[in-house]
Amino acid sequence: MARGAAEWSGAAVRRFTRRATAARADTSWLTRAGDALSALTSAGVFVAVCGGTVSSLREEIAARPAAGAAVLPGGLTAAAVALALGAGLVALFARLGPVSATPAAAAWWLPLPACRRSLLRGELGRAVGLAVAVALTVGVPAVLAWTRTLPGVLAGLAAAGLLAALGVGLLVVRQAGDGARWVPAAAGTVTALAVAGPAATGCLIAAVGGRLPRVPGWSSPAVTVGVLVGLLAATVVGLLVADRRLDRLPAASLRASGETAQYATASVFSLDTRELGRALRTTVRRPRQSLTWRWVRAPWQAVVAGDLAVLARSPWRWGQLLAGAALPVLAARTEGLAEVPVVVAVAVVLGWGAAATALGEPGRRAAASPAADRALPLRAAQVVWARAIVPVAVLVVVCGLSALLVGQGTGAPVAWLALGAAAAPAWAGAALRAAYRPDLDWSGPVLSSPMGAVPTGVGTTLVRGPDAGVLGTAPVALALLLGAAPWWLVGAQLAWSLALGALAVGTAQPHD
Incomplete structure (x- = not known):
């Protein structure tokens, strides 16, 4: 490492790592292009299946008489479910970091005399990309339930992607501050209320025989464009602030998040849902006062x-x-x-x-x-x-x-x-x-699957x-x-x- 101080930048370390990985990799650019094409094809099939399912469901609904106790508009329910799923994703990303360092990276990247901000910039980009991909996947059914026009679908998916990127930026800011331990609990509360609130409202309205007023949609393209531009500006500002806070992330927090993310990733690829639950489970709080169980007499x-x-x-x-x-x-x-x-x-x-x-x-x-x-x-x-x-x-x-x-x-x-x-x-x-x-028995024969x-x-x-x-x-x-x-x-x-x-x-x- 006598090539000068310029080689100790975070970008140079990441570039050296990429080159060393590529030199020892068995895959070629052609293989990666094929994998990318396969992923795009799968995404297209998913969108087509969701669109066909929603269309057939709409036709089946139109052929049936209206239910008297159904008082909530479908758009409101779709928005509530989207909010619940979004809050769940926020809790998941807060549990995983969202910026983390794998045990290998924490062992030799973090101790290097290099700028931690530029070292972790790639991790921030991957977290944003993953959040946007998940938001688009989850948002497709909700957006299709809300509208079937091409501009409306594109605007809804763009809003979902921007909100996901903005959420990751805000989580990184919290991670670099006093931590984000309260975020999963708050996100869980939002998830429960997003489902229970409309359900309770619908039951009360059905009990009194009323109807919810129709909420007018954003039919004006100018309003839609203005909202998207505002989201874009807020997302850019949030990601810039998150990028400037990367050098404040403590090594212990990065290492702990990386171990959790690696554990969860291995559980997903092995299709072991119980291990995934163990990786992401919340801790049991200690009681503020001791509990007495006077009625306990038998084992x-x-x-x-x-x-x-x-x-x-x-x-x-x-x-x-x-x-x-x-x-x-x-x-x-x-x-x-x-x-x-x-x-x-x-x-x-x-x-x-x-x-x-x-x-x-x-x-x-x-x-x-x-x-x-x-x-x-x-x-x-x-x-x-x-x-x-x-x-x-x-x-x-x-x-x-x-x-x-x-x-x-x-x-x-x-x-x-x-x-x-x-x-x-x-x-x-x-x-x-x-x-x-x-537990899964790995000592016997195995099958080849898209997950491995x-x-x-x-x-x-x-x-x-x-x-x-x-x-x-x-x-x-x-x-x-x-x-x-x-x-x-x-x-x-x-x-x-x-x-x-x-x-x-x-x-x-x-x-x-």
Whole structure:
């Protein structure tokens, strides 16, 4: 390193790294061009599929009579879902940095006597590019639900990309300041309120028999261009400020974020959703005061108390429960979606599945660290059965209230409440079955996939748990198709759910 001080710039270090990587790489420019063409083709197919799905859904909605309890316009619901997904992406990028350094880069890049700002500029560019790509992918269905004109679609996607880039810039500014630990919690709150707020509003309006006033769209091109220009200016300013703050990022924070990002990336490419959840999971807060469990007398009660403590100290999980209960209600109160029972049934599966995933957190922690459970004077099967008590109790409330509001206006509120509560055992069993599923077996044969090499049993592992929940919701889907919840269906739902829940808990045994 005696070539002079000019070689110690961050740009020179990054250029040297790129050249060394290219010299040892097995891929050529032709291969990279082919990969880029394949990615563009996949993006085009995705847009075409989304457009065709939205168009066919619009035609099916137009052919059906309007639902009386659907009072929310489709544009409002699309905006609420887009806001919820955007807040979730903000939480994800805040958890990953958004600027980070891999362990290798932290080992030999950061200690170099080079400008850290120019060293990390490439990481900032990659974070912005990834955020824009994800925002465009997520924004395509929402924009197509809002408008079908080409200028409107392009303007909506441009706004989504600019907002994503601006969000990354603001996160970097916070990361360089006093940290962004509060950002995931705030983003989670926005996500839950974005789903629950419109759902509650729609239920209140349907109860009083009112209608929401129509919000006029931005039909003027001048207004649309002005908004986009303002977003562009704010994005440029935000990225410039973020670029100037790169040299203030501490090495410890960059290293920790890089390890998390590497862990999450490896989990995604191996299709291991449980490891991905472990990489991105939130920490359990320590209580401000000690909790006393005077009612704990037996070992199984200690298991229940531990599960309650984990959930009580995880505010993120309570927001997940709220959003999971409100998502089916939002679909049932939205004009256009309420007329298609299949769409509402899909929302029921997604919402109740999210609630079950939140309640499976104690089981996932116990599966990762089984020492505490093995110290109890209980057999492994007894511990799992005791761990099913809290999910069943909470899901009875969540699914029951959700189904009650979904069936608003049908004239049988008690039947819908009972129908939703009867589905709780199946989803509780699904939560435990997913929490205790075995790890991927990398010792056997592997398959080649677009994500890379994956074990042959990865498909079975991915559906282990959700399969019980989806099957257990079949009677609810039938009630949505019928437009009513007869009591014979409630009884069938309870018997079917208990059988599936018992089977799921019985097969959800801890493994060594």
